Amino acid sequence: MKKVFKRPSIILLIVFIVFSCKEKSTINSQLQHPNLILTKQGVKEIRANLGSIPIFDKTLAKAQTEVDLEIKNGFDVPIPKDYSGGYTHEKHKNNYVLMQKAGVLYQIFNEEKYAIYVKDMLFAYAKMYPTLPIHPKPRSYARGKLFWQCLNDSNWLVYASQAYDCIYDYLTKDERNILETDLFRPFADHISKDNPQFFNRVHNHSTWGNVAVGMIALVMEDDSLLQRALYGIKNIDIDKSLKDNDGGFINKDGKKGFFANLDEPFSPDGYYTEGPYYQRYAMYPFLIFGQALQNKKPDLKVLKHKDGVLLKGIDALLNLSDADGDFFLLNDAQKGMSYFNGSLISAVDIGYHFGGNNPELLSIAKKQDEVVLDDAGLAVALGIKKGKEKPFVKKSIELSDGANGDEGAVGILRSGEMELVFKYTAHGLSHGHYDKLSFALFDEGNEVVQDYGMARFVNIEQKGGGNYLKENTTWAKQSIAHNAIVQNEVSQFHGKYDIGSKHHSNKYIFSTGDSNIQVASAKEENAYPGTKLLRTMVLIKDSDFHNPYVLDIIKVESDNPNQYDLPFYYLGQIMQTNFEYTKYEVPQILGKSDGYQHLYKEASTISKGGNIKLNWLLKNKFYSYTAVTSNGDEVILAKIGANDPEFNLRQEPTLILRKKNIRNTVFASIIESTGVYSPVSELAINSKSNIKSIEIVFNSKDYTAIQIVTNKDKKMVFVISNQNNNKETKHKLIINNNEMSWRGSFTLKEIN
Amino acid sequence: MKKVFKRPSIILLIVFIVFSCKEKSTINSQLQHPNLILTKQGVKEIRANLGSIPIFDKTLAKAQTEVDLEIKNGFDVPIPKDYSGGYTHEKHKNNYVLMQKAGVLYQIFNEEKYAIYVKDMLFAYAKMYPTLPIHPKPRSYARGKLFWQCLNDSNWLVYASQAYDCIYDYLTKDERNILETDLFRPFADHISKDNPQFFNRVHNHSTWGNVAVGMIALVMEDDSLLQRALYGIKNIDIDKSLKDNDGGFINKDGKKGFFANLDEPFSPDGYYTEGPYYQRYAMYPFLIFGQALQNKKPDLKVLKHKDGVLLKGIDALLNLSDADGDFFLLNDAQKGMSYFNGSLISAVDIGYHFGGNNPELLSIAKKQDEVVLDDAGLAVALGIKKGKEKPFVKKSIELSDGANGDEGAVGILRSGEMELVFKYTAHGLSHGHYDKLSFALFDEGNEVVQDYGMARFVNIEQKGGGNYLKENTTWAKQSIAHNAIVQNEVSQFHGKYDIGSKHHSNKYIFSTGDSNIQVASAKEENAYPGTKLLRTMVLIKDSDFHNPYVLDIIKVESDNPNQYDLPFYYLGQIMQTNFEYTKYEVPQILGKSDGYQHLYKEASTISKGGNIKLNWLLKNKFYSYTAVTSNGDEVILAKIGANDPEFNLRQEPTLILRKKNIRNTVFASIIESTGVYSPVSELAINSKSNIKSIEIVFNSKDYTAIQIVTNKDKKMVFVISNQNNNKETKHKLIINNNEMSWRGSFTLKEIN
Incomplete structure (x- = not known):
């Protein structure tokens, strides 16, 4: 499987024709994609502002340079083999990030090459996935298929869902059918039904798992899968004395699903009980799914849940950093992790966009010098452009x-x-x-x-x-x-x-x-x-x-x-x-x-x-x-x-x-x-x-x-x-x- | 002696009158001071450019703020007692720096308070000096009077000479007579005639000693003292097997005086044999005296001596620094010493002014973000203002x-x-x-x-x-x-x-x-x-x-x-x-x-x-x-x-x-x-x-x-x-x- 995909130009041409037809047929639909993170309206506004929103333009140019180079080099979808740090692990990790970015670039620039890149990669995964056994490395209590642990598989799906949403309307129904049948549904099942000890618990691992399933459910509009994400797998008993690799209980009290993960580890002040290092890690799925639910299921009022704890969590996390933005070390934590991490860029932008445009967040965004390439990032870029920022003063x-x-x-x-x-x-x-x-x-x-x-x-x-x-x-x-x-x-x-x-x-x-x-x-x-x-x-x-x-x-x-x-x-x-x-x-x-x-x-x-x-x-x-x-x-x-x-x-x-x-x-x-x-x-x-x-x-x-x-x-x-x-x-x-x-x-x- | 001097305003007035008379009497003399480092012509040009030479203006403003505060606080000339780090050591060290700066401020701003400050402090020293025994701390092979070692006494005189030159014309002949008789001549004798083992050798210590004596000789126009500085004390035999505190020979081959210190430790490429850490330390006396001799004894052609080795030394030293400007560690050297040290600011400015206006030096001066407050610093400030700088490229x-x-x-x-x-x-x-x-x-x-x-x-x-x-x-x-x-x-x-x-x-x-x-x-x-x-x-x-x-x-x-x-x-x-x-x-x-x-x-x-x-x-x-x-x-x-x-x-x-x-x-x-x-x-x-x-x-x-x-x-x-x-x-x-x-x-x- 370790071969490099390069599409001959003839296929490019055919796809381009297909694409052109499809654009017309879906353009006026109310249900049109993207609608998960990037929205159709957001894309319109981004396009209208391009070239005049420096922080957004810069981030976008960087993403484009990166993805263009990858498109030129061709991609690889290798047979899973390694632990983290090894080739196959890093490659799959890089792939999902690239797919997500290419999806966004497709939407913003409307250039087909980006859609093709995502589509080809997803199809390469769809071809391989049904053939995959459990990942050969045995160390995890919940082994994935692409990665040695379900956690990383979940990461993959959170990003791939966004990429899929961005090219959803670009694909034919048959193509979507293949991807959903061969890849997304079995993928979601593996990290949930096949691994309830991973999925049905309160833990940052499960948050990723729940969100992964929830994100793909929202794109596919599969309500039963969404229920699984929000409330866990029903009717499954987990041995209460089971522990994970870190020595933590898997599930002692039966709590499960996204909402349980939101209710339990977060305090009313937005402090996440594992500490800021893992809060940073968990914030991305929490907030990206929060944003998606806000867009697609606003009636759930997820951002208002528990008195707005998700948005409070952003403020708490920023307050848990030192003068340089490095997070305080509480519990397991690696030194040097800071609010310059990508998940905090997304958190700050989402917090600003969905949390009442707090101008102090703009000063953090300015230091980050990067925004997410979606509606939230646009809002931040516009806020900075208009000079609205105020210093984020950290108090006792x-x-x-x-x-x-x-x-x-x-x-x-x-x-x-x-x-x-x-x-x-x-x-x-x-x-x-x-x-x-x-x-x-x-x-x-x-x-x-x-x-x-x-x-x-x-x-x-x-x-x-x-x-x-x-x-x-x-x-x-x-x-x-x-x-x-x-x-x-x-x-x-x-x-x-x-x-x-x-x-x-x-x-x-x-x-x-x-x-x-x-x-x-x-x-x-x-x-x-x-x-x-x-x-x-x-x-x-x-x-x-x-x-x-x-x-x-x-x-x-x-x-x-x-x-x-x-x-x-x-x-x-x-x-x-x-x-x-x-x-x-x-x-x-x-x-x-x-x-x-x-x-x-x-x-x-x-x-x-x-x-x-x-x-x-x-x-x-x-x-x-x-x-x-x-x-x-x-x-x-x-x-x-x-x-x-x-x-x-x-x-x-x-x-x-x-x-x-x-x-x-x-x-x-x-x-x-x-x-x-x-x-x-x-x-x-x-x-x-x-x-x-x-x-x-x-x-x-x-x-x-x-x-x-x-x-x-x-x-x-x-x-x-x-x-x-x-x-x-x-x-x-x-x-x-x-x-x-x-x-x-x-x-x-x-x-x- | 540890009391604070504050001048009552009545005395201020009297001195002001004296000052006004004197100004007139010396204004047209060809021999007028300052003529050592800062020159009368330089002062004129500096005044003409003030306010339009940012790097100079900034340095000047900083010096003025510092000295003004010290004038307000009053000064202290304590009885010498401590090793370095201790109160009396640090105080005397600070005093000479302040006197030198105040002298310059007097010249540039023509404000009498600066002249008074220098004068009062010098008189406090002149009053104390004749009463001083050898410094009580016994560790040095050559004990000073103000400091535990003659080296630091020499530092003092190098700076005090410049201050004296700046207020020379402000003082009456009688006042100058007191200072020279009670302070400068016995001071110069102590670090030379009284300590030939310090003065008559080739070493960075002796360089400071030679230059100290030479600088005050130039201000006092005392040719016999100048000869001592340039060529050492004659007719003195030093035991060839004597060693200093560091274990180095005092004087094995009889070489002595400023020119010997220039000839011996510098290679034709400008490398100083002790290494860059001490080259940095020695560069200040070498160059400041070089500048003074250039101004007052141009016939000696000191900057052309040994094929211009002093100026070559500046270039060598800059090349002996890493990408951040920190000097390489060769021999005894403390980490973190860099070309941001004051002696390098002076070296770069002198090198530029007297060494053919090499535009690469301007880029270093710009990084240093500070210049010396004299003719050389003015030249650099004007060079930067005119955008003449080129990158200083360090090659192999x-x-x-x-x-x-x-x-x-x-x-x-x-x-x-x-x-x-x-x-x-x-x-x-x-x-x-x-x-x-x-x-x-x-x-x-x-x-x-x-x-x-x-x-x-x-x-x-x-x-x-x-x-x-x-x-x-x-x-x-x-x-x-x-x-x-x-x-x-x-x-x-x-x-x-x-x-x-x-x-x-x-x-x-x-x-x-x-x-x-x-x-x-x-x-x-x-x-x-x-x-x-x-x-x-x-x-x-x-x-x-x-x-x-x-x-x-x-x-x-x-x-x-x-x-x-x-x-x-x-x-x-x-x-x-x-x-x-x-x-x-x-x-x-x-x-x-x-x-x-x-x-x-x-x-x-x-x-x-x-x-x-x-x-x-x-x-x-x-x-x-x-x-x-x-x-x-x-x-x-x-x-x-x-x-x-x-x-x-x-x-x-x-x-x-x-x-x-x-x-x-x-x-x-x-x-x-x-x-x-x-x-x-x-x-x-x-x-x-x-x-x-x-x-x-x-x-x-x-x-x-x-x-x-x-x-x-x-x-x-x-x-x-x-x-x-x-x-x-x-x-x-x-x-x-x-x-x-x-x-x-x-x-x-x-x-x-």
Whole structure:
């Protein structure tokens, strides 16, 4: 099958005649295609504006150049064989993208060569598909036919449906019949009826599956298939204990179909429980199908479903990105994924077009410098042309998790160049990490205190076929791989999905009204049964400091004495510590399991109490970490990379503060971004911490108070009410003979 | 002394009156100041053009804003106390820069406040200076008074001289008398007569010292002081065996003075033997004094000295930078130093103004986006305004080393995005590294195969006071820290400056006429007595490859059997190797001395022969290294960082190919930049090597031949004549029954 199709020019001619006749016969029909994503009316308007809408024109020219070259080179529809990264996988992937683009080009330019290209390719698939066995690569719980997993087959169908819609009227009824009979219906059946464990669940995989079936159903106007897409396959029982390759349950509660996938993983705030990396991935099918349903089944009001959650999701996702547009790392996520991804270009355009023309979205579209080639993209291009855009200002925001918004949240605190992401969510389905109350810190779009992300090199074939590496389970998901509390060297929920997926953290405080002191606080009481954790992260703006700084307080209360580890994954090189430590001649392996086996202990010390301070340099910026310790605490300087036989892990540093054999304790620390270094002028500005000391000056069941003294001897006390988060309650407390009184769940006061 | 000077307004008034009178009295004099850097005529022209020369106007506005703020804040002239990075050091450093700028602002704007600022500050120094002991910090071989080393005192005087010149006519004769008697003359004497070990030598330190004395001599028109600057202090004997803090000889051959510093370290091509990092540092005093002499002593023809070597040096330095303008790392050098440094702004402007208005320099000035505020800067600003600039095209170039250009060279091969820097120079004075025949490779301005540079964080006080760290000696200078041959785990020349500084490598071939095959080849026969090294680096452009690739051949011939290590300092993360290796549970320390004690052996294997291949990812680009091995060779994957108790070293990787117990051998390898990865689209393009095999197919005393087979089964043979580098000689050789004949020292031929 690996041969190159080139159409002799005689056939071109014949097809052209057929085409010309057909154009006339359908031109006035109300049901004429395209009507799925691109619409007949949209095409008309696009044509009228061509040449005067720069961002659209540019995108279109790029697509045309690309497709023209492919047409010239001829295409290949090879027998499926490879995992991702391999030839057949990448070829089929490229084919569906090209078909979709060629379909659009056909509509916009009305040039037959594009229709022919799509038609020929679809027929090549129609010829091959009935002969295909299940894909030979065995790794997936739901194997496709073109690809090793149904997920990729679904991708194919989502795009191919759009291409089919674009050339629908170009084809004869017989031709459509062949394609639908030999290709589209059996294709839709394979990813649904043949694989209910893939199709009938709540998961980004199933979203793609549902949408794939739904899109082709809409083009073929097959209502029974559409019902399957919207509500799942009826009358099928799936073993509730079944799990997928990632260790997630297939379907524990029987929920299924597109609407279930919309209801369940999205919170009312538009947060998708797997996290932004997969939200980005799922947004494309959600929104493209939303757009299609809006066009063809407006009565379903899909974009208004659940109070407009699909459109809210776009806003949530944009808010889940750093200053450069890179998504925050929550659960499985690859670094560098950003709102420049194609699915976000489509999301932003759809959000603008169908969501009330929010001018802030235009500024994102302008940065993306690309639009989708349809009605939505046209609307954006016209909006930009008319100069309507306003800056998209990212503010501090709390995004609830859970279908009803009551399963914790992500709290994002922003001030100046600093962005702090604090995670107190539900588990995040099969892509979840065991890192309740973890956080990450960004400065000017650079990750300074990192979330490791996932152990995977997506589509880099030489790294495990581009798939999840075993270190994703043994390292990246484990609690110690995060800036989160680990008790007794065992991951939260024992690192077990069955347990973790039952629980979520709880919001406690989220207060951002005063830009000088923003507070996010949350509780976790299930990660370690018998142990209660309350973490409070405060972003403080103080004119004595170059940048806003972070105060981090973790109150731990347990029924039993335990060891508590708090890792701090700073990125960069150590400049200085204020403590003496022993650096080992060769590093030691930190532990045996739960991710500890992947850490090298490079140096350590036993604290005599007081503050420890770490000063480091990252990308020519200076940072400092100042933490309270008690006599006997261990401070460990470690590096990722042990038990990593194929160098799959990034060898990056951490500082672990270890408190041993204690029931109740408080971790308190401050993180500062102090200044900059220029290797050109060789000037170091504000290279050191401005914190003279930090101290826990009060700690009871009801209150915890932290005193901060700056280098200028300014003394401040932060107090949090540990039991009562009411905003109106009045509190009074005597700390070191100072009486403090305030209203609400916390206060920060300068004292003498 | 640490008090803030603020002048009451009454004094302002008085001075203003004095000023007004004086203006008249000197206005027509032919000797009027300024005449050192800024000239009276230049000032006139600058004033005439203000407001219409954007780059100049912008720089001027920036300087004015800065100085105005400082005037408002008042200045401080503290009692000297600190090392670099500390308060008094940074304050005095800032003061001289501000004085120089304020002097210029006074001239251009004719606003008295600037003259007052300079005058007050100079008088504060004049008041303090006679009271100062030697600086209290003891680390330098030549301690200053304002700073811990005479070097920084010299910096001060170079700038202060310019400031003095700018307000010379503003001062009364009595005022000038006080400044010259209490400050400038004793200052000049301290850095010269009091410290001949600093002043009377050939070194960048002495250049600053000579120029400092020379500049103030020119302003004061003190010919005897000028003679001291130009030719050194007469009748002083310095112990020839004395060394400075860096381990370099103070003065072994009695050469001294500005002209000696110009004659000795610069090659006829303008390469400065310490390397571009220090050339950048030395260029400022060289050129600023050159400019001053040109203005005040044109009969000396300093810019024509040694066939115009000062101006050639500017061109050499620009060619020693990568695509982003960052200087190549040769010898002691901090990463990130670039032609955006202030001394290069001045160099480019002086080069343009005094060197024949080369329009290519304007394109660099435009990138720098700043000019010097004097006649030279005006010329550049006018050139840019008139649109005269042409691109500065960096080509392949060989820059000879040594006063007579016969002590080896640096060979730079450029093709496409690739830049290869091959070092076969002399030692580089006290800043030299023991890395004969080492290289580094850059791709689009990113260092891919690195030179470690120096172990120092300049001006970052918390890292050893910002000074050289002990790891600079124990690691950075050692041979194993470089991409260079190490014999028997001992550094070249035993890592001894006394030996290394006596020798240099020798050029063998430098051929860049054919852009498809560029060759740099050099010999080293002194690094290891009894062992001869011939390294040949070839940059090959082949349309089958995405980028030009590097062929690297090292021929080793020795009188005795040895172990040879060839490190390969790739930067990035391993994606794949084609060889099995054992990764140790914990890393081992590679050796005991000569830098080996700083390397962790993480993994290794014993080769059975054939090619080893390493595929890695750096900044979303894929690279491959393919090397010939023999049965029994050891392949070591190592990381920097052992015996580094303060985390002073960057923990970066290397692959070491180790050949044991052999007299003669050949190392042959290929480095490719194959393709790119996008974390946004998650596409990996051309992620793997295009080399099927590389083989040494012939090796004799006279010839070495390497066969390259690509994945497309294209076979090529590269042959080098090892003994005869004549370009015209005809050669004939039979390799595997193929007869090859060619003219010149090498050939690359496709064979069947």
